[in-house]
Amino acid sequence: MQKKQDEIRANVPLTSEQINRIFLKLVVGIFAIVAGYAALVVFFAAGPRVTLGQTGTFGDSFGILTSLFSGLAFAGLIWTIMQQRLELRLQRSQMEEARRQDVITRLCMVVQNQVAGYRSEIESLTFTSSPFGQVVGFRQMIFELDTRLSRLVTDRELGKLTDEDHDGRVLSEIELVEKDLHQHLVMIQGLERCCKNTRYLLTNELLNVGDAVDLSALLRAEMPPGLFEYTRRVRQLLVVHEQINKLGPDMTLLKALNPMRPLRIAANRVVDFDDLNFTEDSIRDLRATRWMYRP
Structure with a gap:
């Protein structure tokens, strides 16, 4: 020692x-x-x-x-x-610091450009999943989905719902998601693509832990509000739906045939990125597996 x-x-x-x-x-x-x-x-x-x-x-x-x-x-x-x-x-x-600042500036521009492309992609999306059948934009859809699921969780915790009522409301929400499955895929897979690209950028050798936290915070700040929470809501909804249908480990074939499977995979990856805790060890692990996140 x-x-x-x-x-x-x-x-x-x-x-x-x-x-x-x-x-x-x-x-x-x-x-x-x-x-x-x-x-x-x-x-x-x-x-x-x-x-x-x-x-x-x-x-x-x-x-x-x-x-x-x-x-x-x-x-x-x-x-x-x-x-x-x-x-x-x-x-x-000083030269190394100037080089690091130049790299950070360029990476920030990359993140902002990819988020701008993603925002323009989802701005034109419309959803008919409202219980009243009207056409709404993605912001209104996120608000309504969050409101309904929050009410569902609250009623469940207060014991206002039986198991049958709970399962029925979950299945109703799943039907609404399936009705606009393509739009949900565009939103969550696009968000997953931005998270994957940002994760790859975080493997740059010149970035330290503080830079990684700032770059990740920039991605969240540039995104429309509520997207990460919306993705968590959809993921949890799909998990509960699988539990209701009892799609356990022995039901691999049914899972593979499930049309919601790509949505679940993309949502899992977004949540994994959102849960990243940046430390020296986690940055080292990201660099060791950077080939997995190459755009």
Whole structure:
């Protein structure tokens, strides 16, 4: 554990303040060595019997100043190299950040363009699934479906419905969905396509967890409100319908022949994307399986 911490500490780049402190310590150390040497020379040379030759030798001993300036020049060279390394590291990080921002901008444009295409595709959809038989747009359809299913869940929780009543209302809702099955497929499969493409974009190596969260939030913000909740409602409705019809694991053939199966598959994938919890591990898993989400 200590070895791993030492390796991590060794890879941490030095800051400008740390470099300046190291340089100051070098200068102080050089001065201390020179001062100590000069003190020794003075102590041993300044005896009671000092000849002229000894005086000359004592004067020559101050050639240590040459060593002082050489040491200072060497320390300055080290400081310059460390500062240049720091500046190069800062420039490299700035270039990487600029590149990352450029990638994020382009990915945001891709998400916005694909959502714009999807919105234009569903704007012209009309539904006749209202209990009164009138033609409505997808927004009104989502509102009415949510209202009816919320009332169904509430009545079920309050015990106002028997099992037969509950199953009958579920089957009525399924009939309404089947009546406009093509329109529901266009909406949910189109949403699933946008989620799949966005999931593939999230595997970009330059994106971090925060970028993935922002890009996913952008997809939701650009979408018409209520689409993800509508998809969850339809998925839950199909699950309950299968339970009513007892389409268990031994009924694989009936499931395959069910005309609602493509709708269920697309809804499952949309819900899976909506439930994504972005962490370092989940981003790593996405990158490992990116081939599955290639557009």
